[in-house]
Amino acid sequence: MKLVRFSVGSAADGAAQWGILDGTQVQVTRGMGGAPTGETLDSAGVTFLAPAEPSKIVCVGRNYLDHIRELGNDTGDLPKEPGIFLKGPNALAEPGGAVQRPDWTQNFHFEGELALVIGRRAQQLTPENALDAVAGYTCGLDLTARDLQKTDLQWFRAKAADRFCPLGPWLETEFDPRDVRVQTRVNGETRQDGRTSQMIFPVVDILVYLTRFVTLEPGDVVLTGTPEGVGALHAGDTVEVEVEGLGVLSTPIV
Known part of the structure; x- marks a missing residue:
């Protein structure tokens, strides 16, 4: 549905x-x-609007090994815990809605991801009940000012600026997130092509981990990380995120 x-x-x-x-x-x-x-x-x-009304958008960074490598962060063992950062509701953008390329970054990047939206109040989830808390799944675009990611204390400008999280086009309620294809295309050219089975921390592990510390409320969004292949966006580009079984999220950059 x-x-x-x-x-x-x-x-x-x-x-x-x-x-x-x-x-x-x-x-x-x-x-x-x-x-x-x-x-x-x-x-x-x-x-169509972004299919969520979140109090917070919780994001997992560095959840695909090849993405860790492409950013030069593979200097030791694999992460022992999910790396978490936040975006605010101000970051949401609707499917098909244009996003203005900021003039305050010199390196504006795309990161296509599987996203999920919480359907009920969730605390202390277990591996057995974690997916029961999910209302549905969709495509997410984690827009990033890569240069400012290196200087921001909490990645505030780099990740959480206005309209830095296009989401959509809808929520699919019947979906198995364990092994699906995640692709990102820029102007029709495939730039990212991975599978959720390559995640270091699968969806269930992410939800169990998060709800040890934070209560997830209905409407909250969780972004699960991006495969390798991230890169720059310019005015005039159109970026598409396609998650197998979930449709295509299209975002023009102006």
Whole structure:
């Protein structure tokens, strides 16, 4: 089942609603995963929004060995724990929405990722129940000012600036995240091509680890790390993140 967050009209003008995408129709629901209201809309008449309403966006860094190597961070053993950083809700951007290339970075990078959205309040999850806390899965784009990542104390500008986290196009509720293909294309050219089975810390391990320290709330987003192949973006580029079974997230850079 595909859960969508949308507005009628433009993303800026319309109130956000949730629904179920069924072909070309959207069945309006009472909130994320809620009961249908009985109203049905044509998907051509709505604007899809980022399918999450997070209090926080929790990101895992350096979760693919080849990505660690390409950034020159393979100076010792593999990480013993997931490396965590945060983005705020301000970083969300809608599927298909343009992102302005910042003028304050000289090295603006893409990182395509599998993302998930939490469906219920989650504390102290176990390997047995961790995936039960997930409302659905989607494609995520972790935009990064790579040069400022080296100088920011907490990667604040480098990772958490406005619209630095495009997400979408929808949430897929029935999905097995253990071994799916994650690709990123820039102007149609494949730049990243990995599988979630290559993760150092799989999705279940990430959720168990996070909820030892932090309560995940409904609507929170978790980004699970990026495969090798990251690189620069320029004005005029279009970056696409495709996760097998989850559709394509397209983001024009202006």
